[in-house]
Amino acid sequence: MRNDKSSKVIPFYGGQNPELFEIERRCMDREGKVIEYLDAVLPSGIVIDVGAGNGYTAEKLLRENRLIIPMEPDEKMIDSDKNFIWSRGVAQSIPFHANTFDAMYSTWAFFFDGIKDIDEGLKEVERVVKKGSPMIIVDNYGDDEFSSFSPHDISSSVSDWVKRGFTYEVIHTEFIFDSVAEAKKLLTFYFGECGERVNQTRLEYKVVAYTKTKI
Numbered sequence: 453m454r455n456d457k458s459s460k461v462i463p464f465y466g467g468q469n470p471e472l473f474e475i476e477r478r479c480m481d482r483e484g485k486v487i488e489y490l491d492a493v494l495p496s497g498i499v500i501d502v503g504a505g506n507g508y509t510a511e512k513l514l515r516e517n518r519l520i521i522p523m524e525p526d527e528k529m530i531d532s533d534k535n536f537i538w539s540r541g542v543a544q545s546i547p548f549h550a551n552t553f554d555a556m557y558s559t560w561a562f563f564f565d566g567i568k569d570i571d572e573g574l575k576e577v578e579r580v581v582k583k584g585s586p587m588i589i590v591d592n593y594g595d596d597e598f599s600s601f602s603p604h605d606i607s608s609s610v611s612d613w614v615k616r617g618f619t620y621e622v623i624h625t626e627f628i629f630d631s632v633a634e635a636k637k638l639l640t641f642y643f644g645e646c647g648e649r650v651n652q653t654r655l656e657y658k659v660v661a662y663t664k665t666k667i
């Protein structure tokens with residue numbers, strides 16, 4: 453079973469706990485700084501969103517001249533009420549022909565540091581995008597108020613991405629919760645008792661976007 457599709461899926465809580473995921477998605481970049489960044493750098497044409505979750509980001513980046521194809525392995529995450537051509541698949545084995553897409557992006561999905569087959573996923577991404585297309589990976593930068601609640605390091609490794617030929621840009625955004633109780637609920641879920649200390653509704657959050665163009 454090691455090589456089947458399901459063994460390549462990183463377990464994610466969102467499908468089992470959609471209410472908590474709703475808080476995460478609504479609050480983590482409430483002012484849409486990450487969306488703004490992606491919107492500015494993504495070209496027109498056909499774009500693949502790898503590990504698209506429920507299509508939250510894809511929905512916001514859809515434009516008249518930009519078709520987004522969300523690819524997501526977890527059936528429970530796929531929101532078929534959202535008007536997309538959904539694709540079910542994993543980063544390590546993307547179910548599309550070579551040179552199909554004008555860009556790829558992935559937000560907080562699969563390309564986390566520590567994932568052993570990260571290069572397998574990158575190879576697949578390089579295969580399915582056209583020459584000259586940007587590949588953009590969004591992750592935690594660390595060194596911010598949000599990460600300070602974590603008992604372990606949740607920042608991505610800039611040097612590892614630079615070694616792989618990516619450039620990077622830091623996006624300054626915030627978690628903005630409706631109440632301290634909501635902040636406590638999410639941070640306690642993420643960080644256990646360290647998250648219980650949260651006593652504010654706004655938390656500085658630094659995000660990093662790694663970009664490489666296929667040559």
Ligand SMILES: C[S@@+](CC[C@H](N)C(=O)[O-])C[C@H]1O[C@@H](n2cnc3c(N)ncnc32)[C@H](O)[C@@H]1O
Binds near residue numbers: 461463502509529558
């Ligand atoms: C933290 S969520 C992020 C979802 C979405 N990108 C967003 O920003 O809302 C991570 C997603 O990656 C998906 N995922 C897990 N394993 C994956 C894999 N091998 N390839 C692609 N996506 C994967 C999960 O099912 C989950 O939906």
